[in-house]
Amino acid sequence: MSREAYQVPSMGAQNAFGTDAGFGGAMAVDNPSVVYLCGECSARVPLKRGDQIRCKDCGHRVLYKERTKRMVQFEAR
Template sequence: MSQAYQPPSAAAGSSRGPTVISTGDVVTQDRAVRYICGDCDAKVTLKSGESNVRCKDCGHRVLYKERTNR
């Protein structure tokens, strides 16, 4: 006997904290994303919700997302 699909409750998606992804026994939080500075080409790592979007070396505010290997 199979169980019917049950959508998640509205209370589960209403939290504003970090997104927690559960894969079996391992629980991980949001990963940091790597960016490249548009001025000095330095690699900058930013986490989700970080308010200061600037290059840590030169202070430039234009950051480009690094391409994935996929």
């Protein structure tokens, strides 16, 4: 029985679903910001992943997610 040495998978490898297996995929390149509203001064605060949850104007830590402008329609039965 021959034993092969373990090889670390490369970052470009794909998993079973056909997407990038590493953390350096499309999500890291396209890092969108989400706009929140400050609970104290009502300023619009864009936040990206990893940013501190804090208003950049007044320093308040309570932020509310902005409502969607997309039309949402439900079917009544």
